[in-house]
Amino acid sequence: MSDERVLAIVIVGHVDHGKSTLIGRLLHDTGSLPDGKFDEILASSKRRGVPIEWSFVLDALQAERDQAITIDTTRVWFRHDGRRYAIIDAPGHRQFIANMLSGASEADAAILMVDVTEGVSEQTRRHAYLLGLLGIEQVVVAINKMDAVGYDRKAYKSVAAEIRAHLAELDITPAAIVPISAREGDALIAPSANMPWYTGPTIIEMLAGFAPASSRADGPLRLRVQDVYRFGTRRIFAGQIESGQLAQGDVIAVAPAGTTARVAGIERWPNPGPPLARAGESIGFTLDTPVYVDRGDVISHVGTMPARAFACDVALFWLAEDPPVPGERLRLQFGPTEARVTLEAITRVIDTRSLETAAEAGQYTVLEARLRSTALLALDTRETGSPRCVVLRGNEVVAGGTVLAVVDETRSSNLTPHAHLVSRDERAERRGHRGAVLWMTGLSGSGKSTLAMALERRLFERGMNVYVLDGDNIRAGINRDLGFSADDRTENIRRVGEVAALFADAGIIAIAAFISPLARDRQTARDAAGDAFHEIALTADLAACEARDVKGLYARARRGEIAEFTGISAPYEAPEHPDLLLDTGRDSFEINLERLVEYTLEKTALPVKR
Amino acid sequence: MLWSMGKDSTALLWLARKAFFGSVPFPVVQLETEMELPEVYTFRDELARDWQLDLRIELCPPESSVDQSLAPNSRAAARKTEGLKNLLEREGYRGVIVGIRRDEQATRAKERVFSPRATSGDWDVRHQPAEFWGHYTTDVGEGMHVRIHPLLRWTELDVWRYHERENIPLVSLYFARDGYRYRSLGEKNITTPIKSDAATLAEIIAELETTTQPERAGRAMDHDSEDAFEKLRSAGYM
Numbered sequence: 001m002s003d004e005r006v007l008a009i010v011i012v013g014h015v016d017h018g019k020s021t022l023i024g025r026l027l028h029d030t031g032s033l034p035d036g037k038f039d040e041i042l043a044s045s046k047r048r049g050v051p052i053e054w055s056f057v058l059d060a061l062q063a064e065r066d067q068a069i070t071i072d073t074t075r076v077w078f079r080h081d082g083r084r085y086a087i088i089d090a091p092g093h094r095q096f097i098a099n100m101l102s103g104a105s106e107a108d109a110a111i112l113m114v115d116v117t118e119g120v121s122e123q124t125r126r127h128a129y130l131l132g133l134l135g136i137e138q139v140v141v142a143i144n145k146m147d148a149v150g151y152d153r154k155a156y157k158s159v160a161a162e163i164r165a166h167l168a169e170l171d172i173t174p175a176a177i178v179p180i181s182a183r184e185g186d187a188l189i190a191p192s193a194n195m196p197w198y199t200g201p202t203i204i205e206m207l208a209g210f211a212p213a214s215s216r217a218d219g220p221l222r223l224r225v226q227d228v229y230r231f232g233t234r235r236i237f238a239g240q241i242e243s244g245q246l247a248q249g250d251v252i253a254v255a256p257a258g259t260t261a262r263v264a265g266i267e268r269w270p271n272p273g274p275p276l277a278r279a280g281e282s283i284g285f286t287l288d289t290p291v292y293v294d295r296g297d298v299i300s301h302v303g304t305m306p307a308r309a310f311a312c313d314v315a316l317f318w319l320a321e322d323p324p325v326p327g328e329r330l331r332l333q334f335g336p337t338e339a340r341v342t343l344e345a346i347t348r349v350i351d352t353r354s355l356e357t358a359a360e361a362g363q364y365t366v367l368e369a370r371l372r373s374t375a376l377l378a379l380d381t382r383e384t385g386s387p388r389c390v391v392l393r394g395n396e397v398v399a400g401g402t403v404l405a406v407v408d409e410t411r412s413s414n415l416t417p418h419a420h421l422v423s424r425d426e427r428a429e430r431r432g433h434r435g436a437v438l439w440m441t442g443l444s445g446s447g448k449s450t451l452a453m454a455l456e457r458r459l460f461e462r463g464m465n466v467y468v469l470d471g472d473n474i475r476a477g478i479n480r481d482l483g484f485s486a487d488d489r490t491e492n493i494r495r496v497g498e499v500a501a502l503f504a505d506a507g508i509i510a511i512a513a514f515i516s517p518l519a520r521d522r523q524t525a526r527d528a529a530g531d532a533f534h535e536i537a538l539t540a541d542l543a544a545c546e547a548r549d550v551k552g553l554y555a556r557a558r559r560g561e562i563a564e565f566t567g568i569s570a571p572y573e574a575p576e577h578p579d580l581l582l583d584t585g586r587d588s589f590e591i592n593l594e595r596l597v598e599y600t601l602e603k604t605a606l607p608v609k610r
Numbered sequence: 611m612l613w614s615m616g617k618d619s620t621a622l623l624w625l626a627r628k629a630f631f632g633s634v635p636f637p638v639v640q641l642e643t644e645m646e647l648p649e650v651y652t653f654r655d656e657l658a659r660d661w662q663l664d665l666r667i668e669l670c671p672p673e674s675s676v677d678q679s680l681a682p683n684s685r686a687a688a689r690k691t692e693g694l695k696n697l698l699e700r701e702g703y704r705g706v707i708v709g710i711r712r713d714e715q716a717t718r719a720k721e722r723v724f725s726p727r728a729t730s731g732d733w734d735v736r737h738q739p740a741e742f743w744g745h746y747t748t749d750v751g752e753g754m755h756v757r758i759h760p761l762l763r764w765t766e767l768d769v770w771r772y773h774e775r776e777n778i779p780l781v782s783l784y785f786a787r788d789g790y791r792y793r794s795l796g797e798k799n800i801t802t803p804i805k806s807d808a809a810t811l812a813e814i815i816a817e818l819e820t821t822t823q824p825e826r827a828g829r830a831m832d833h834d835s836e837d838a839f840e841k842l843r844s845a846g847y848m
Contacts (some may be wrong), residue, residue, distance in 0.1 A: 006765075035823055077713055077765055102722070105742035106763075229631060236631065269631045284631065319740060335744040390745035397740045397747070 005212045006077070010088040010104040010136070012127040013113030018144040022113065022182035023076060023087050024054025026203070029189045032078035054183065080189075080204055097126070097319065097364060101400060104130060109138035109210040111203070112163070116143050116155050116179070120162050122353045126364065128163075129352040132170045133317055133366070133402070139167075140206040141174045147181040151194040169355055176206050219243035219279075220304035221252070222385050224335045225297045229284070236267050236284040237293050239336075241277055242386060246285065246299070248275035253305045254291060255298040255378035257458065259594075261287040289590060292597040296337040298378040307379045307406040311344070311372040316391060316401035317352075323362040324369070324398070331392040332371055337378065339463075340432065341371040370407065374432075375463025379406045427507035433464050433604040435504035437497075437529040438511045438596075441522060441575060442538030443567050444553055445545035447584040447592070451538070452513040454589075455596050459509060464604070466509040469496055484564075490521050497525025504532040509604060517572040534603060536596070537578035540585035542567050611707040612694075613638045613665075615650045616795045617780060619709035620657075621769055622761060624778045626707075627661065636707075638663045639697060641690040643670050645797035653781045668697045686797040691847045698755060707758045713765045714825060725757040726750045732846060766825050767818050774811040785809050796829045 011019045024041070027033045045053045076087050088103040104110065110131050114124055131139060141163055149155040156179040167174055178187055179198050186192035188203045201209075221244030229236045246252070250263045266277050267284035277283040287293070298306055318324060324343055332341045348368040351358040361367045380403065381387050387403040428434040438455075440448045452468045459466040474496055475482070482488040493516050503510035516522050526533040545567070546554040557565035564570040580599050582592045611626065611634070613619045626634045640654065658665040670693030673685050680688050698706070710718050722738050724746035739747040750756050761769070773780060783792040783803075790803040791814075804823070808814040 102741045231631075238629070267631065269628050282629070333745055388743045390743055395747070395749040395751070397745060400740070400742055400745075 006084045006086045007109065007207065007210055007212055008086045008088060008107045009109050009111060009207060009210075010107035011111045011113060012100060012104060012131065014115065014118070014121045014123040014127075017113040017115040017118070017121075017124075018182045019113050020055030021053075022111070022142065022144070022180075022188070022203075024056070025182050025185050026087070026188060027076065027078050028054070029185055030078050030080040030204070032080075081208065083208065085207060097130075100127065101130060101134075101317070101319070104134055104136065105400075107134075107136055108213040109140070109207070110136045112139060112141045112174070113144050114141060114159055114163055115145050116159050117145055117148050119159050120166055124163070125166060125354075126352045128167060128170055128172065129355070129366070130317065132172055133315075133400075137172075138210045139172055139174045140203065141167075141177040142182075142203060143177060143179045144182050146179045146186060146192075146195065147184050151179075151181075151186075151192075153195075153197045156198075175209070176201050178203055178206065219385065221246055221250075221299065221301050222306075222380070223299040224337050225293055225295055225299065226336050227295060228293060234286065235290070235293075236286055237299075238282070238284045239299070240282040241279050242335075243279050244301075245276060245278045246283070247277075251302050252287075252299050253302045254293055255300060255306050256308045256376040256461065257292070257297070258305070258308065258461075259291045260302055261289045261291040264288045290594045291590075292594045292601070294601070298337060304384075305378075306385060307381075308376050309379060309406045310374075310376060311370060311407035312377065312379050312403050313347070313368065313370050313405040313407060314389065314401050314403050316367050316369060316399040318361060318363060318365055318367060318399045320393065320396065320398035321363050322393075322398075323360065324367060328393070330371070330398070332373070332377075333390045333392065334386075334388070339373045339375055339377050341373045344370040344372045366401075368404065372407075373463065376461040379403055381405065424505060424507070428606060431465050431507045433507075433509070433601075433606065435465075435507040435532055436509045436600070436604050437500040437504045437525070437533045438509065438536055438600060439500070439516070439522065439525060439533060440511065440513045440536045440538060441516045441578075442584070443540065443542060443545045443572055444515055444565075445548045445550060446538040446540045447589065448513040448515075448538055450589065451582075451584075451592060451596060452511045454593050455600065456511060458593070458597050459600060462601075464509060465507060466511065467503060468511045468513060469500055469503075470513045474499070486564075490518070490524075493518075493521040494524050497528040500525065501529035501532070504529050509600065515566050515572070517566045517570065519573045519575070522575070534579045534599075535575055536580045536582065536599075537575045538582050538584050539574065540583070544585045611636060611638050612709070613640055613654075613663075614709075614795070615640070615646070615654050615657075615781060616709075617773060617784060618711065618761060618769055620780065621772055621776075621778060622707065622709040623657075623661070623663075624776060625760060634661065634663055636664070637666050639666045639668055641670055641693045641697075642667045643686050643689055643693075643797055645686060645799060647783060647795070647798045647801075649781055649783050650795065653779070657779060668693050671696070683800050686800060687847050688845075691845055695846060703755060704750070705756050705758055707760065709761050710759055711761050711764050711766070711769070721757075721759055721762055722747070723759050723762050724748060725759065726754055727757055727846065728754060767815065770811060770815050770818060774815065784814070786813075793823075794826050794829055801829055 011022060013019055028038060041054070041056045042052060044056050045051065078085050078087070088107055112124070112128060112131070114120060143156050143159050146156065160177045164174065164177065178200060179195055180187045180203060186194055187198065191202060192198065222242040223239045223246060224242065225237050226239045229238060246263065246266065248263050248265055251260055252263060253260050264286040266272065266275050267286060300306060324346065326343055326345055328343050330341050330343055332339050346361055346367050346369045349358040349361045350366040352364060352366055358365055382402065389401055389403060390397060391399040391401065440452055442448050449470055452470065456466050456468045478499065479492050479495055482492050493514060496512055496514060500510040500512045522535060526535065549555060553562065553565065554568065556562050557568040566572050582595060584592055611622065613623060623634060623638065657663070670689040673689060676685050676688040676692060710721065712718055712721065722741045724741065725733065726739065726747055727733055741747070747756065781795065783795060785791055786806045786809045789805060789807060791806045791808060792801065792803050795801060806817060808817045
């Protein structure tokens with residue numbers, strides 16, 4: 001039985017060095033051309049008055065034939081000796097390098113074509129550099145057009161030495177350097193009678209020896225969540241396993257949040273199948289606790305989580321015509337994971353032709369740069385996982401690259417004063433979320449402060465603007481003139497409501513954690529913030545709160561040391577229709593926190609643009 | 611998602627069901643020329659019922675309304691192209707999922723998995739966005755839509771092997787009867803069966819592993835001229 005897996009080969013090199021001809025000839029010589037295609041090529045070549053043109057096999061588009069160059073990446077299949085191959089033909093023309101990258105990124109192995117009459121050219125060097133950047137390690141060099149130099153051994157040796165030296169600088173060791181004539185079919189399938197001095201392998205022998213790029217089954221688990229499905233209360237997280245494996249019962253970590261949960265089950269359709277999934281599989285899974293998981297989150301095992309940081313150093317192959325500008329806003333993508341970043345600094349620019357440091361960053365240069373995000377990023381380097389990233393400016397792909405290093409810094413909090421004449425929508429657009437007042441009400445000891453602080457941390461790590469208002473920071477300053485009389489308590493809540501509303505208007509998520517026992521006081525706060533107000537009721541029965549009594553307040557109230565203590569000697573008017581109800585007596589802190597995170601993200605998300 | 615009831619788009623529907631755990635969460639559109647073989651219509655109605663598809667049938671404009679410079683064999687494709695344009699304009703869909711493959715036809719080899727198009731369907735083959743490392747162009751500008759080709763990297767053999775592995779329902783015409791079977795299903799007036807004794811999936815796979823006949827050999831439109839397919843595609847054909 002033959003190897004079922006197709007070997008994908010990319011053929012790269014200078015525009016006129018014979019790539020398409022090699023493909024046409026390989027298809028013909030392995031008997032892989034569909035019936036009638038050879039006659040079509042003959043007829044087509046004849047009509048254009050040129051000798052048989054093998055590249056016409058590929059050049060399907062009229063525009064291409066007229067120009068006699070390859071426009072885009074194409075893919076053709078052939079079979080030889082029981083093995084299937086897919087050839088990706090990548091164009092050599094300078095302006096089509098984005099296509100070359102698109103094609104070559106899918107390849108297991110590469111053939112680098114060099115014209116023996118021209119030697120190593122600018123494009124040869126650049127394509128060789130890209131092979132290194134893409135991480136293609138199986139490379140064979142074909143020294144083409146040997147027929148044009150009378151199959152001269154010296155000509156071959158000289159060009160072979162030149163390319164070998166250049167590849168060495170890039171840390172690429174070619175598996176072989178084969179002298180060929182693509183047009184005449186020399187040394188493609190069978191050894192060439194024209195070059196008895198060459199005793200090395202033919203092109204097909206080299207390809208037969210290459211293996212499909214190994215799937216990363218042995219690496220640490222990485223799965224990027226593509227979607228979250230809700231079936232009633234059940235949530236299935238879907239994605240493809242990039243590396244490692246995932247089994248029922250595994251304890252996983254969700255990056256960048258850093259939360260953990262146990263895998264309740266592996267889900268497939270129509271049958272769930274085995275409780276284990278491996279690299280390459282697209283699967284669903286469920287968790288035993290309601291941890292908040294969103295598209296783009298990276299699932300790993302605890303202990304082998306990706307690094308988490310607000311910045312990273314990257315090497316980027318710049319594709320866009322407009323050069324990168326320090327300070328500009330970009331989108332950094334790792335598959336479905338995306339973050340908005342600022343190009344903080346360009347530290348080095350490399351000319352891919354000479355491999356020297358270049359003066360200016362621009363199209364087709366490689367730049368080393370630092371990217372910084374306002375949200376925590378989950379990052380892998382080559383040592384821990386796939387460091388490959390794609391960078392966009394607006395909707396345009398401007399670069400592909402790799403993460404070189406994780407910059408382990410925390411973001412300094414600098415507040416930007418806002419100019420007047422800025423709308424609420426504009427503020428929300430800039431922040432990436434809307435402002436809100438999350439009003440947490442409940443008995444003393446019901447868990448308001450603990451949840452508020454944890455929620456603040458979680459939202460902050462997602463890059464959101466968030467601040468907790470509580471008795472400590474309000475009573476110490478703005479309300480220090482107030483005591484604990486009934487009127488002062490009402491005034492206390494009124495001021496908190498107004499301050500929170502200002503925060504929300506400024507685009508910030510204000511979390512207000514106050515007992516606020518009276519419905520009419522809470523209504524005043526709601527009136528101040530309008531539809532940005534969310535009433536979150538924490539319910540726990542008095543006995544549970546009293547049992548917890550973190551600050552010893554209940555004990556003091558029981559002893560009569562605190563007058564009008566809510567729940568003991570003053571009423572608590574529980575909200576009748578809260579926007580969110582958390583039963584802190586029944587459910588764990590973790591469960592309630594996940595509900596809060598989820599609720600907040602949903603309510604502060606920007607409207608989807610069409 | 612476009613569904614022609616053929617082996618490719620039926621495999622694609624199956625993939626969608628797998629991806630979404632049993633349901634297809636978007637409309638399924640058939641570009642109707644009223645020229646399919648009777649078995650194809652029966653298959654369509656049965657599957658739409660059994661799989662609870664949100665099936666929309668888009669009637670394509672008549673042959674008399676399409677470019678008359680096209681050879682007659684290519685006019686069904688032109689009708690579908692027009693039908694698709696009408697659908698996109700009327701419904702305002704921003705994405706169309708199509709089951710084409712790179713190995714079907716040389717021009718399709720140039721496709722991206724996510725291919726941005728003008729609403730008119732025009733395909734700017736010279737300025738396609740780069741697509742690598744799992745990045746796809748999902749955001750397109752106003753007045754644009756994106757053609758999504760999940761099967762682009764599959765080969766004809768891959769599709770058959772997938773059918774065999776997953777046991778997906780198929781139109782009976784693909785299996786040989788009296789020494790003939792359909793390898794590719796097009797409109798009834800322009801598609802002919804091939805000589806074959808392959809009556810099971812395993813036999814079809816064995817047959818394809820050795821054939822040098824192109825897949826669409828039974829499709830008359832592909833032999834009109836070397837430019838017909840390209841003209842159709844740059845005008846928005848799938």
